[in-house]
Amino acid sequence: MPTSRQIVVNGVRLHYVEAGEASGPLVVLLHGFPEFWRAWEGQIGPLARAGFRVVVPDLRGYNLSEKPPGVDAYRVGNLQEDVAALIRALGHERAHVVGHDWGGIVAWALAIRQPEVVERLVVLNAPHPAAFRRVARKPAQWRRSWYIFFFQLPWLPERFLHRFGAWALRGTNPNAYSGEDRRLYREAWDQPGAATAMINYYRAMGRAGGTQGGGRSSQVRAPTLLLWGERDVALLPELADADGLEPYVPDLRVVRFPRASHWVMRDEPVRVNNLLIGFLSGAPV
Structure with missing residues (x-):
């Protein structure tokens, strides 16, 4: 079993x-x-x-980590600095960084803004900012992104999360989330201030005009592996296309999972684990 710890980094207490x-x-x-x-x-x-030495934080606002007030506390710059500060506080100058969904957005931002911190980068179902800019204006992606606009509303998204949060955790593997998983997730969502803090990630992104960090200089120097479940109901598969990303991610490998959902590491854990271990060990993909 992993060991539970607490640490204060970047002015925020993280679990x-x-x-x-x-x-x-x-x-x-x-x-x-x-x-x-x-x-x-x-x-x-x-x-x-x-x-590997494996460290898995609750991002700020989530579960047992501190929940700073206000939307601006959840801007991507603050989130990626939390991770950089955590790596340094653990006695390392660099680390392999693996992120899924919002964790992937933070991982991209960290690799772009503080490349000296990221040894190798793995992202699961979260697009590079350049890919997001290219695809986000398409009507098909707008329809899939309806929840981002809904989350800009006051108080109503919090009600929705408490009542229907488990609905979001649906993948192609019916055994991906157990009853115990769902119970623990509900406990995490019920932590004081957690629902608002979690949704503030999207509100902060809305205030930034939908950008996720980095402009034309959004280059990632680290060797990068992008894993993509193609049955993602929120993100179009073309967001994982390598075409057009060469100037931004020159050392990029993309592996697609045709039968996996957004929750690719839950739907196909064995294959994901093999890819992670191999890539982070330096083996070719």
Whole structure:
């Protein structure tokens, strides 16, 4: 079982779990909405057994981490600085960074803005900012992104999350989330201030005009692996197209999962784990 810890970084108290050897290469796993560290339950053990030091934080606002007030506290710049500060506080200059959904957005931002911190980058079902700019204006993506506009409203999205949050956790694998998983997720959402903090990620993005960090200089220097479940109901498959990303991510590999949903690491954990271990160990994909 991973060990639960608390740390103050970038002025915010974060909860995280840790597994593996302290002397191993550091891997930081970043969850998305509406999850918390448990999103990576199927990856923590295999990565630890492969020799990595695995650290999985609850991002600010989630579960047992601190929940700063106000929308601006959840701008991408603050989120990526939390991760950079966490890596440094753990005694490392660099780390492998793996992010899914909002964790993927933060991982992209970190690799763009502080490239010296990211050894290797893995992103699951979160588009590079350049791909998002290219596709976001298409009507098909607008229709899939309806919830982003809904989350700009006051108080009503919080009600929706409390009542229908489990609805979002649906994938192609009927056993992806157990009853115990859903109970623990509801406990996390019921933490005081958690629902508003989680939704403030989207409100902050709305205030920024839908941008996720970085403009024309959105280049990622780290070797990058993009894993994409093609049955994602919120994101078009073309967001994972490598075409056009060469100037931004020159060392990019894309692996698609035709039968997986947005929750690709839950739908196909064995294949995802093998790819993660191989890529982070330096093996070709």
